[in-house]
Amino acid sequence: MLTALAIRDVVLIEALELEFGGGLGVLTGETGAGKSILLDALGLALGARADSGLVRNGAAQAVVTASFDTPHADGPIAALLTDNGFDVEPGEPLIIRRIVKADGGSRGFVNDQPASAGLLRDLAQYLVEVHGQHDDRGLLAPSGHRALLDAFGRCRAAGVADAHRAWRDAEQALTGARDQIDAAARDRDYLEHAVGELRQLSPEPGEEEMLADRRRTMQRAEKIADDMASLDTWLGGSDGGLAQLRQAARALERIADAHPALGEALAAIDRAINEGALAEDHIVAARQALLFDPRALEEDEARLFDLRAMARKHRVQPDDLAALTEEMAGRLATIEAGEEGLAALAAKVEETRAAYETAADALSVERHAAAERLDRAVAGELAPLKLDAARFRTVVAPLGEEQWGAGGKDRVEFEISTNPGAPFAPLTKIASGGELSRFILALKVALAEEGGAATMVFDEIDRGVGGAVASAIGERLARLAEHTQVLVVTHSPQVAARGLDHFFIAKSTDGTVTRTGVHALNEGERREEIARMLSGATITDEARAQAERLLEAA
Numbered sequence: 001m002l003t004a005l006a007i008r009d010v011v012l013i014e015a016l017e018l019e020f021g022g023g024l025g026v027l028t029g030e031t032g033a034g035k036s037i038l039l040d041a042l043g044l045a046l047g048a049r050a051d052s053g054l055v056r057n058g059a060a061q062a063v064v065t066a067s068f069d070t071p072h073a074d075g076p077i078a079a080l081l082t083d084n085g086f087d088v089e090p091g092e093p094l095i096i097r098r099i100v101k102a103d104g105g106s107r108g109f110v111n112d113q114p115a116s117a118g119l120l121r122d123l124a125q126y127l128v129e130v131h132g133q134h135d136d137r138g139l140l141a142p143s144g145h146r147a148l149l150d151a152f153g154r155c156r157a158a159g160v161a162d163a164h165r166a167w168r169d170a171e172q173a174l175t176g177a178r179d180q181i182d183a184a185a186r187d188r189d190y191l192e193h194a195v196g197e198l199r200q201l202s203p204e205p206g207e208e209e210m211l212a213d214r215r216r217t218m219q220r221a222e223k224i225a226d227d228m229a230s231l232d233t234w235l236g237g238s239d240g241g242l243a244q245l246r247q248a249a250r251a252l253e254r255i256a257d258a259h260p261a262l263g264e265a266l267a268a269i270d271r272a273i274n275e276g277a278l279a280e281d282h283i284v285a286a287r288q289a290l291l292f293d294p295r296a297l298e299e300d301e302a303r304l305f306d307l308r309a310m311a312r313k314h315r316v317q318p319d320d321l322a323a324l325t326e327e328m329a330g331r332l333a334t335i336e337a338g339e340e341g342l343a344a345l346a347a348k349v350e351e352t353r354a355a356y357e358t359a360a361d362a363l364s365v366e367r368h369a370a371a372e373r374l375d376r377a378v379a380g381e382l383a384p385l386k387l388d389a390a391r392f393r394t395v396v397a398p399l400g401e402e403q404w405g406a407g408g409k410d411r412v413e414f415e416i417s418t419n420p421g422a423p424f425a426p427l428t429k430i431a432s433g434g435e436l437s438r439f440i441l442a443l444k445v446a447l448a449e450e451g452g453a454a455t456m457v458f459d460e461i462d463r464g465v466g467g468a469v470a471s472a473i474g475e476r477l478a479r480l481a482e483h484t485q486v487l488v489v490t491h492s493p494q495v496a497a498r499g500l501d502h503f504f505i506a507k508s509t510d511g512t513v514t515r516t517g518v519h520a521l522n523e524g525e526r527r528e529e530i531a532r533m534l535s536g537a538t539i540t541d542e543a544r545a546q547a548e549r550l551l552e553a554a
Contacts, residue, residue, distance in 0.1 A: 001485045002128065002455045003093065004067040007041045009059035012507065012516035019520075024481035026496045027489045027518075028529055029505030034516030035489045038505070039130065039459055042066060044098045046128055047120030050106030061101045068094040068127055069454070077126050084119055086110060094127075096120060129453040131440050131461065139414070139440050140427050146367075146412035149394060152447055153370020155363055161406040163359045167352040174345040181338040191332045194314070198325040201310055208311075208318035211304040218297040235280050242276045245269055360408040367396045367410055374446060381442035384472035386465070387435065391417045392442075393424060414443070437461040438473065445476045455485045462492040470494035478554070493533040497550035502526045527551065 007016045012034050029035055040054060045066040055062040070093055072078060078088045097109040098120070108115045110123070131139070139148070150157045235241050252266040311318040334341075371394035378392045397411045415424040418435060427439060441461055462473050474495040480486050481500075490496055502521045507514060521529055527547050528539065535543035 001069045002066060002487070003069060004065075005038075005042060005045075006063075006065040007038075008063045009056040010041045010044075010054055010062045010064065011037045011056060012514055013037055013041070014056065014515050016518055018503065018518055020485070020487070021501055022481075022485050023500040024478050024498055025485070025487045025501040025503065026499030027487065027503045027505055028491070028496050028533060030507075031491075032507065034507055035505050036459075037516055038518070039457065039489070042128065042457070043130070044100060044106075045096050045120070046124035047098075047108070047117045047122075050098070050100045050117070052100060052102055052104050055100055055102040059102060061099055063097065063099050065095060065097045068096070070094065075126075077123060080119075080122055080126075081110065084115075086113055086115075094123075096123065125453065127453055128455045128457060130457045130459065131437075131444070139443050142413045142426065145394075145414050146407055146410065148447060149367055149370055149374065149396075149412050152374050153366055155366040155370055156359075157363060157407065160356070160359045160363050160408045163352070163356040164404075164406045167349070167356045170345070170349045170352045174342070174349050177338075177342055177345050181335060181342065185335055185338075188332070188335055191328055191335075195325065195328050195332055198310070198321065198328065201306060201321070203307055203310070203318065203321035203325065205319050205322050208304065208307050211300050211307070215297065215300050215304060218300070235276060235283070242273065242280065245273050245276065249273060356404075357409075360404070360410075363408045364396065364398075364410050367408075367412065370394075371396050371412075377446035378442050381445050381476065384468075385438040385442060385476075386469040386472075387418075387438055387442070389419055390435070390439070391424070392439070395424075437463065438465070438469075441473060441476055441480075445480050453484075455487065456480070458486070458488040458490075460489050460491065462490055462495050466492065466494075474498040474554070491533065493530045493547065493550060496530050496533060497547070497554045502529065504529055 001022060002020050004020065005016075005018045007013045009015075027035055027038065040048075041062075041064045044050065044054065044062070045064045070091055077094070081088050092111070095109075095111055096115075097112075098106060099108075100106045106117065108117055108120050110119070139145075147157075149155070249266060249269045252262060252269065256263045256266045307318045307321065311321055314321070314324055316324055374394050375392060382388065382390050382392065393415050395411070395413045395415055397413075399409055399411050403411075414427055416427060416439060417424045427436065437458075438461070441458070444456065458477065461477075462470050465473065470492040471494040474492065474497065477486055477488055477495060478498040488495060488499075496502065504519045504521050504525070505516065506519070507516050509515070519525075527544065530547035530550060531539045531543040534546050
C-alpha cells in the first residue's frame with residue numbers, strides 16, 4: 001500500500017508531501033489545477049520514462065519519493081528485490097526514489113540503493129495499477145487476460161507450466177542426442193581407426209615419463225662402461241690398488257713392532273684397505289644397477305617415440321592418451337547404442353507431451369467454467385453503471401499447437417458489445433471513454449478478491465457521467481477499496497463523498513510564479529469542496545445541504 005508521496009520541483013509543484021491511508025482516497029480540484037501532475041510524479045517513481053520537461057522551470061532536478069508498506073518476506077516483491085541483490089529487512093518500508101535532471105538523465109533508488117528504471121517498472125506491477133480512459137495496460141492488454149481469469153477462477157495453471165517445462169526438457173534432450181549421434185556418425189570411420197590404434201598402443205598415464213627416465217639411465221650407463229672397466233683394473237685384480245695395499249700390510253705386520261710409526265702406518269693401511277673394499281662394493285652395486293640389455297633400450301626408445309608421435313597426432317599430451325582412448329571409445333559406443341537411446345528419449349517426449357496435454361485440457365475446462373462465472377459477475381455490475389445494453393464475455397479459444405506454452409492451450413480475451421445487435425469486440429475498440437472507464441471498474445470489482453497490485457489509481461473514471469451512475473461508481477469504488485487501497489481523481493461529488501481521505505488540488509500564482517498545491521481536507525473543508533463540486537463557483541446553502549446528505553449516505 002502507498003503510504004506517502006513526496007514531490008519536489010515537478011512541473012508546477014515546488015515541494016509537496018502527502019500521506020495516504022487504506023481504503024478509498026479521493027483527489028478533487030478544478031480543471032487544470034494539476035491533478036495529472038500527481039499521477040505523472042507517481043509514474044516517475046514507478047519507472048515511467050524520465051522526461052526532463054517534468055522538471056520545474058528554474059530547478060536543477062525533480063525528485064519523487066514513494067513509500068510503501070513493508071513487502072511480505074515470502075511475497076513476489078521480496079523475491080524480486082532479493083533476485084536483484086537487494087536486502088529485504090522485515091519491518092522496514094519500501095522507499096522508491098527517482099531523480100530526473102533538467103539537462104537529461106535520471107537515477108532510481110530502492111531503499112537508498114541504486115536501481116534501474118527497469119527494476120522500478122517490475123516492482124510497479126505489484127505495487128500500483130493506474131486505470132484511466134486511455135489506459136493501454138492492465139485490463140486492456142489481452143496478454144494479461146489469461147492470468148486474470150486464472151486468478152479469478154483459481155485455475156491450476158502452475159501444474160501446466162511444470163508439465164510444459166518437463167515436455168520441453170525432454171524434447172531438448174532428444175534433439176541434443178540426435179545432434180550428437182549425427183555428428184558422431186559422420187566421424188565413425190575415423191573413430192574406429194583411431195580407437196583401434198590407441199587400443200593397440202595401450203598408453204598408460206605416467207608411462208612417457210617413466211620410459212624417458214629409464215632411457216636416460218641406460219644411455220648414461222652405456223657412456224660410462226669404459227670408466228667402470230678402468231676401475232676394475234685400478235682397484236681389483238692381482239695388480240690392482242687393493243692387492244698392493246694388502247701386500248704392503250703383510251710386510252708391515254712383520255716389522256710393525258720395530259718402531260711405533262710403523263704400527264701407525266699399518267693401521268692407516270688397514271683403514272685404506274677397508275675404505276677401498278667399501279668403494280669396491282659400491283662399484284659392484286652400481287655395475288649391477290647399470291646393467292642393461294641393449295635390446296631393452298631399443299624397445300623403450302621405440303615405445304617412447306610411438307607414444308610421443310601418437311600424442312602429436314591427436315594434439316594432446318602423452319599422459320592424456322589413455323583418457324582420449326576412453327573418450328573416443330565412448331563416442332563410438334554412442335553411435336552403436338544410439339538408436340536404442342533415441343527410442344527411450346522419444347518415448348519420454350511422448351510421455352511428457354501426453355501429461356502436458358492432460359493437464360492443459362483440464363485447465364481449459366476450469367477456464368471455461370471460470371469464464372462463465374466472471375461473465376455473470378461483470379454482467380451484475382453493468383446495469384447500475386448505466387451499461388444496461390452492453391454485454392461482456394470472456395473468450396476462451398484454443399491455440400494452434402505451435403502456440404502451446406507454459407500457460408496452456410488457450411487464448412483468453414475479454415470482449416464487449418455496447419449495443420444490442422452489435423458484434424463483440426476487444427475492450428480497446430470501445431468508442432466512448434466513459435463506457436471504457438465503467439467497464440474497467442466493473443471488471444475490477446468482479447476481480448477484486450483475486451488480488452493484484454496493492455494500490456489502484458483511477459484517473460477521472462467518472463468523466464461524463466452524473467447522478468445515479470456517479471453514485472453507482474462511488475459505491476463500487478468503495479466496495480473495491482474494502483480489499484485494496486484505491487485512489488481516484490474525480491469530478492463527481494457522489495464519488496468524492498465516498499472517500500475516507502480527501503485531498504484538494506489547487507493552483508495558485510503570485511503574479512510571476514504559478515504553483516500547484518495539495519491539501520488534505522478536514523470534515524468542514526470536505527463539505528465545502530463537495531458543495532463546490534455540486535454548485536460550481538458560487539456555493540449555495542442548498543449545495544451545502546446536498547453535500548451533507550451525500551456524506552451522511554456514504
